[in-house]
Amino acid sequence: MFTVSALYHFTRFDDPATLRGPMLSLCEHEGIKGTILIAAEGVNGTVAGPSQGIARLWRHIAALPGCADFVHKESSAQTMPFKRMKVRIKKEIVTMGQPNVDLRAASGHYVDPLDWNALITSPDVAVIDTRNDYEVGIGTFEGAIDPQTKTFREFPEWWAKNKHRFNNKKIAMFCTGGIRCEKSTNFLLGEGLEDVYHLKGGILKYLEHVPQKESTWEGECFVFDNRVSVGHGLVEGNYDQCYACRRPITQDDKTRSDYIKGMQCHQCIDEYTNEDRARFGERQRQIDAAAK
Numbered sequence: 388m389f390t391v392s393a394l395y396h397f398t399r400f401d402d403p404a405t406l407r408g409p410m411l412s413l414c415e416h417e418g419i420k421g422t423i424l425i426a427a428e429g430v431n432g433t434v435a436g437p438s439q440g441i442a443r444l445w446r447h448i449a450a451l452p453g454c455a456d457f458v459h460k461e462s463s464a465q466t467m468p469f470k471r472m473k474v475r476i477k478k479e480i481v482t483m484g485q486p487n488v489d490l491r492a493a494s495g496h497y498v499d500p501l502d503w504n505a506l507i508t509s510p511d512v513a514v515i516d517t518r519n520d521y522e523v524g525i526g527t528f529e530g531a532i533d534p535q536t537k538t539f540r541e542f543p544e545w546w547a548k549n550k551h552r553f554n555n556k557k558i559a560m561f562c563t564g565g566i567r568c569e570k571s572t573n574f575l576l577g578e579g580l581e582d583v584y585h586l587k588g589g590i591l592k593y594l595e596h597v598p599q600k601e602s603t604w605e606g607e608c609f610v611f612d613n614r615v616s617v618g619h620g621l622v623e624g625n626y627d628q629c630y631a632c633r634r635p636i637t638q639d640d641k642t643r644s645d646y647i648k649g650m651q652c653h654q655c656i657d658e659y660t661n662e663d664r665a666r667f668g669e670r671q672r673q674i675d676a677a678a679k
Contacts (some may be wrong), residue, residue: 388463388464388465389398389435389436389437389463389464389465389466389467389468390435390436390437390438390441390461390462390463391433391434391435391461391462391463391464391468391562391612391614392433392434392435392441392444392445392459392460392461393432393433393460393563393564393591394430394431394432394433394434394445394448394457394458394459394460395429395431395432395457395458395481395564395565395566395569396429396430396431396432396448396453396454396457396458397428397429397458397480397569397581398428398429398430398451398452398453398454398659399427399428399429399452399453400425400426400427400428400430400451400452401427401452403425403426403476403594404476406425406430406451407425407474407476408421408476409447410425410444410447410448410474411472411474413443413444413447414434414436414440414444414472414474415446415472417436417437417439417440417441417443418436418437418440418445419434419435419436419437419440419441419444419472420434420435420436420467420469420470420471420472420626421433421435421436421468421469421472421473421612422434422469422472422473422474422475423436423473423474423475424474424476424477424480425474425475425477425480426477426478426479426480427475427478428479428480429458429480429516430448430451430454430480430482431480431566433610433612434469434473434612435464435467435468435612436467436468436569438554441461442601443585458564458565458588460564460589460591460592461596461619462591462595462621464612464613464614464623465531465623466580466613467611467613468612468613468614469613479567479568479579480566481539481566481569481570481576482538482539482540482544483539483542483543483567483570483571484540492667494569494572494573494585495558495560495568495572495573495575495576495583495585496577496584496585497584497585497587497646498559498584498585498586498587499587500586500587500588500592500593500595500596500597501596503561503586503593503596503597503599503603504601504602504603506559506584507528507530507531507559507603508530508603509557511556511557512556512557512558512559513532513552513553513556513557513558513559514528514530514531514532514559514560514561515532515534515558515559515560515561516528516531516532516533516534516560516561516562517534517539517542517560517561517562517567517568517571518562518567518609519536519537519538519539520533520535520536520537520564520587521609521634521635521654522563522608523535523611524634524635525606525607525608525616525626525635526604526605526606526607526608526609526616527604527605527606527610528561528603528604528605529603529604529605530603531561534549539567539570542571542574543574546574546575546578550578556582557582557583557584558575558580558582558583558630559584559585559586560572560583560584560585560586561585561586561589561590561593562585562586562589562590563589563590563591563608563609563610563611564588564589564590564591564592565585565586565587565588565589565592566589568585568589569584569585570641571585572584572585590604590608591608591610591617591621594608594617594618594619594620594621594648595621596618597619598619598640599619599620603607604619606677607624607625607626608624609626609635612626615627615628615635616635623636625638627641629646629651629652629654629655630648630649630667630670630671631649631650631652631655631667632651632652632654632655632658634652634654634655636652637655640652640653647664647668649668649670649671649673650667650668651664651667652663
């Protein structure tokens with residue numbers, strides 16, 4: 388079994404580039420794979436590896452400036468869900484088009500997973516799913532609003548067009564692990580709202596701690612690794628992934644005539660050129676050869 392850790396923390400790094408080398412070296416030494424993003428606003432990533440190696444990575448991150456109380460969530464996988472280790476320097480650790488937001492100044496009210504149901508079933512609360520449309524497509528909370536955004540960068544524009552719908556409403560927002568909601572609640576506070584809430588630890592913490600018989604979650608939760616989705620108790624889900632467009636697909640989707648492994652699915656058949664598909668096909672042949 389491998390320990391899978393989703394982690395993030397907002398702080399201020401004066402020189403993010405200097406943090407990359409030591410973190411990458413530690414991960415490679417410990418057999419950890421996945422992706423970590425570092426920016427002036429903090430650190431974000433999902434990685435997997437031996438439990439002792441992941442624990443050493445946690446200690447390394449906790450020792451970085453302002454990271455003593457960084458957030459991390461754990462689950463497990465029977466096989467390594469990542470192919471390589473990447474540590475990247477970015478403008479934002481979650482892209483909203485606002486790299487200079489100071490999340491230490493203000494964010495929404497945290498709501499513990501065990502208190503979430505009571506909040507979102509209240510008639511004066513509007514529940515907004517801040518994830519991308521393909522993530523929402525395989526699971527969300529009962530009654531949640533889907534902004535149908537393809538990327539998180541589109542959220543501020545969506546809010547500007549739809550904020551009139553939420554007069555006199557409290558706003559409760561959620562995402563996979565909590566990081567998007569840190570920014571989205573900060574954004575809404577900047578828009579003048581006061582009653583803004585978000586699910587502490589995200590959907591993953593909810594699925595981990597709330598019993599299925601008491602859950603208001605419907606479907607599965609998309610995750611950004613080779614597990615593709617997880618369900619209650621963070622058990623691996625039933626979805627695969629189209630490795631052309633990265634959207635989740637079912638086993639039935641893979642039997643359709645327009646599905647070609649690694650090259651296209653019914654959701655992206657009109658989105659790529661023949662040159663793109665040829666490149667995808669070569670990548671898939673290399674993956675298959677490496678697996679053999």
